[in-house]
Amino acid sequence: MGRKVLVLNQDYSALSVCSVPKAFLLVYLHKAEMIADSPTYALRTVSEIYPMPTVIRLNKYINLPYRGVMMTRQNIFKRDGNRCQYCGTHEDLTLDHVLPKSRGGKTNWDNLATACKRCNSRKGDYTPEEASMPLFQRPFRPSFLMFLRDFSGTIDEGWLPYLGAREAMY
Structure with missing residues (x-):
C-alpha cells in the first residue's frame, strides 16, 4: 500500500502528504474528514469495506510558521x-x-x-559560461506547493484543485 494521501489544513490549504494507513486512522479517530476517496481502491477488513482516502482535511487548524522545502x-x-x-x-x-x-x-x-x-x-573551477557548458535550467528555490505538485512523484488527479493547479476548485 504505497499510495499517498494529500493532507489539507482546516482552511483547505495543502499541508503535507501522508500514507493511506495514517490518513485512514486520522479519519477513523475523527481528527480529519475525508474530502475525496479513490473510485477504484478500497480498504478491506474481515467484515468491512471502507473507502480509501485520497484527500483529507484536518478538523483543527495547524499553524506552521515555516513551510519551505528543505534543501537536501x-x-x-x-x-x-x-x-x-x-x-x-x-x-x-x-x-x-x-x-x-x-x-x-x-x-x-x-x-x-x-x-x-x-x-x-x-x-571544474569555472562558471558554466566560462566552461562553455550552458545549464538546461537555472537553479531555483521551489515553493512548498510547487514541490508537492511537481516534484513529489506521481500525484493523484484529485489533488490538483488543492495544489494551485489551473483547474478550478468548484
Whole structure:
C-alpha cells in the first residue's frame, strides 16, 4: 500500500502528504474528514469495506510558521528531474556549485545544480559560461506547493484543485 494521501489544513490549504494507513486512522479517530476517496481502491477488513482516502482535511487548524522545502541532496535531484543539468544523463549524479565555492559561491538552492561526475569534473573551477557548458535550467528555490505538485512523484488527479493547479476548485 504505497499510495499517498494529500493532507489539507482546516482552511483547505495543502499541508503535507501522508500514507493511506495514517490518513485512514486520522479519519477513523475523527481528527480529519475525508474530502475525496479513490473510485477504484478500497480498504478491506474481515467484515468491512471502507473507502480509501485520497484527500483529507484536518478538523483543527495547524499553524506552521515555516513551510519551505528543505534543501537536501535528494530534493535538489528531484527539482532537476534526476538528470545532469549540463548533458542530461541520469548516471553518476552529484551536486555542482554553479558559481564555484572557491570564487564565493554559496551552498543554496540558487547555486546548486545536479551534474554527472563527468560534467562536474569537466566544468571544474569555472562558471558554466566560462566552461562553455550552458545549464538546461537555472537553479531555483521551489515553493512548498510547487514541490508537492511537481516534484513529489506521481500525484493523484484529485489533488490538483488543492495544489494551485489551473483547474478550478468548484
